[in-house]
Amino acid sequence: MDVKESDLPGVGKKYEIEIGGGRWLVIITHNTGMRELHVKESEDADSEKLLELPDRLARMVGTILEGAYFQPVESDHVETLLTEGTLLEWYAIEEDSPIVGETLESADIGKRTGITVVAIQRDDDVISAPGADETFEAGDTFVIVGDRESCHAFEDVLTGEE
Template identity: 55%
Template sequence: MTVYESDLPGVGKKHEVELGDGARLVIVTHNSGKREVFRRADADSDSEKLFELSDQLARQVGTLLEGAYFQPVQTDRIETLLGEDTLLEWVEVGPDSPVAGKTLAESDLRQATGASVIAIERENEDVIVSPGGDAVVEAGDTLVVIGQTDACRDVLSTVRGD
């Protein structure tokens, strides 16, 4: 397998991986951490964008592909176990979520569940770290939550509207 690496000034780095059939997988890593993945039928053809990942999601997927550990990942949730009963969990806010359009204080997630929202990742790659009660939760946001396992499950249920 041959891998080509090149700098993209002002953008980041590009890696091209030769696939067995002559095609190439192109991965652009932006300075922000965002990854874009493209496929080229051959070295001279145009690239077709397959998907893009946030830095955090790319790292999770990379760890899974590397085989470092096995952790089932659902499309609406990524979680990391810290200690015996403490989770760090990423919860996506859907368009019909009862917390969409509300501030964290209005959503009452911490008081109702005991878990804390420690960051909000926006679709445009902005991350609000240590959001205050006045931070507005938007559809499409990903809430980074920490708490006991049951508390994190309660946040997931609340955000889904279960």
């Protein structure tokens, strides 16, 4: 999937993304934070404005689209880039993980991998900023922050491949 990016002097940036069937989604991000969404029926066609979103609403919609509130497809691993080099990732804890039953403290995850656990989803509950006494339980989803290397190290710990 290609994303065409272009500067709009005095306005902001324009992104064009082919969405299938020859159609293109055009997103204009204004310097003010306002976002405009347009659609083009072909690469060379004029665009039709669909909607305009203020910055805060655009960020909330973006968060929903990336799956931060709900993951429609069952996945063991979801990745989001927060800043250059920093990832926010979701990892499902499998029954056969060697750290099931250990606490964050006893597993020494921070020192072993370099990641920070920011939340745990357990059934319908979310434990934000979990303490050192929280345990790894099969079926949990751990939300972590770290660089790519640290995230890979955490994945290796989960699978016993470290």
